[in-house]
Amino acid sequence: xxxxxxxxxxxxxxxxxxxxxxxxxxxxxxxxxxxxxxxxxxxxxxxxxxxxxxxxxxxxxxxxxxxxxxxxxxxxxxxxxxxxxxxxxxxxxxxxxxxxxxxxxxxxxxxxxxxxxxxxxxxxxxxxxxxxxxxxxxxxxxxxxxxxxxxxxxxxxxxxxxxxxxxxxxxxxxxxxxxxxxxxxxxxxxxxxxxxxxxxxxxxxxxxxxxxxxxxxxxxxxxxxxxxxxxxxxxxxxxxxxxxxxxxxxxxxxxxxxxxxxxxxxxxxxxxxxxxxxxxxxxxxxxxxxxxxxxxxxxxxxxxxxxxxxxxxxx
Numbered sequence: 204x205x206x207x208x209x210x211x212x213x214x215x216x217x218x219x220x221x222x223x224x225x226x227x228x229x230x231x232x233x234x235x236x237x238x239x240x241x242x243x244x245x246x247x248x249x250x251x252x253x254x255x256x257x258x259x260x261x262x263x264x265x266x267x268x269x270x271x272x273x274x275x276x277x278x279x280x281x282x283x284x285x286x287x288x289x290x291x292x293x294x295x296x297x298x299x300x301x302x303x304x305x306x307x308x309x310x311x312x313x314x315x316x317x318x319x320x321x322x323x324x325x326x327x328x329x330x331x332x333x334x335x336x337x338x339x340x341x342x343x344x345x346x347x348x349x350x351x352x353x354x355x356x357x358x359x360x361x362x363x364x365x366x367x368x369x370x371x372x373x374x375x376x377x378x379x380x381x382x383x384x385x386x387x388x389x390x391x392x393x394x395x396x397x398x399x400x401x402x403x404x405x406x407x408x409x410x411x412x413x414x415x416x417x418x419x420x421x422x423x424x425x426x427x428x429x430x431x432x433x434x435x436x437x438x439x440x441x442x443x444x445x446x447x448x449x450x451x452x453x454x455x456x457x458x459x460x461x462x463x464x465x466x467x468x469x470x471x472x473x474x475x476x477x478x479x480x481x482x483x484x485x486x487x488x489x490x491x492x493x494x495x496x497x498x499x500x501x502x503x504x505x506x507x508x509x510x511x512x513x514x515x516x517x518x
Contacts, residue, residue, distance in 0.1 A: 210255040210263055210364060210387060215333055218346035218365040222383050225254075225265055226369055239401050243409035245270045251401045255364070257389050263364065264397065265385035268405040272412045274419060276370045276378045280334070280341045282415055283368055286312070292414035296403050299327075303350070309333040311348060315358070324396065326388055327354050330363040339372040362387045382408040434494070473518050474501045 213221060230236035235252035248269045255263040272279055282288045286300040293300070297314050304311035315327045332345035344367035354360045364385035371379045384404045476482055477489035477496050481504040484496045499505060500512040507518050 208256060210257055210362070213346050213365060215331065215344070215346055219333070219335075219342070219344040219367070222344055222365045222367040223342070223369075226267060226367075226381050226383055239266060239268075239405065241268075241402055241405040243405050245272075245412045246405045246409050247271065249401075249405040254385060255387075257387055259389060261387075262397075263385065263387045264401060265365070265383065266401045266404040267381060267383040268408045269379065269381045270408050270412050271373060272378050272380050272415055273376060274378060274415045275376070276339075276341050276372055279370050279378055279380060279411070279415060280336075280343070283343060283370075283411060284310075284334070288414070292410040293407055295406060295410055303329070311350065312345075313352070315355075316361070324359060324388065325357055326359045326361040328361045328363050328386070330366065332366075341370045343368045343370075359388055362389070380408060380412070382411075471517055472501050473498050473507045475499070476501075476504050478504055478506055 211217075211221075228236070230238070230248075230250040236250045237252060239249040239251050241249050246268055249266065250268075251264050251266040253262045254265045257263055282292065286302050289297075289300045296317055298317050299313070299315040301313040302310050303313055309331055311329065311331050313327065313329050316325070318325050329348055329350055330345045331348045332343055334341060334343045336342075344365070345363060346365055347361075347363040364387060366384045366386075367382075369381040369383075371381075373379050382404055384407075386400060474483045475485055475496055476499045477484050477492065477494060478499055479494050480489055480491045482489070482491070483501070484490070487496060488494070489496055498507045500507055500514065500516050500518065502516040503512060503514040505512060505514070510518055512518055
């Protein structure tokens with residue numbers, strides 16, 4: 204039978220092997236899997252099935268969800284493994300993440316779960332997680348570990364039967380993530396609590412994906428802004444010791460075009476223009492050289508300053 208009569212207590216190696224077996228099972232052809240109705244953005248599939256029965260004759264479920272994340276395997280792993288990052292992307296389902304012990308390749312984690320509305324259960328979990336890395340994937344797996352500290356007053360210690368995050372390469376900038384989780388509290392639970400616990404698996408993966416992709420978009424916008432700022436600050440302008448006669452003979456004539464306004468017959472005053480191309484431009488950026496435009500002399504196109512330009516034009 205695919206349902207154990209009692210909850211299996213796994214070693215980390217056994218939990219890893221069993222979790223990978225469950226990830227590889229095809230819900231369409233393997234007995235027991237049922238689809239979980241979730242509408243979280245980016246979640247491609249979510250399935251659950253009963254894997255054991257606890258001492259209170261309650262069913263114990265395992266749930267797995269998948270998503271494609273527009274990032275590298277290593278980046279996704281770093282965000283998942285870092286407790287400071289988790290307190291951002293997992294804030295919807297937990298109120299505290301604390302690393303009790305860190306051996307670099309494995310961590311002992313205390314996590315306090317957020318209490319669900321109208322469900323008066325506060326629970327925490329302590330589990331040890333490990334990771335294995337190969338050329339095209341990283342596999343993070345975990346299982347509960349009995350340890351101090353005990354649960355805070357009013358809190359119930361839950362059991363992580365098994366859990367894991369499998370991150371696989373799709374291409375250079377995309378990865379496929381599968382999150383699997385089996386959790387139990389040894390007491391009578393409402394149907395609503397069980398339903399919400401199943402959905403949490405998909406919700407956590409959705410929030411992890413969102414944080415990573417939001418951070419990437421923000422970094423790209425920041426880089427674009429910095430590039431524009433650097434170009435703006437390095438804009439070369441004619442200096443005040445240029446010979447006026449040379450300016451008059453070397454400045455190219457205005458050319459009409461998209462985004463360019465020609466001041467026909469204008470020989471005095473100021474105009475908005477490109478000090479580099481020496482043209483009257485009404486847009487904020489010159490379409491010819493892509494440099495910023497400024498209020499400038501309508502004759503020699505030096506930046507306007509004071510009441511009279513060095514070429515003698517009245518500004």
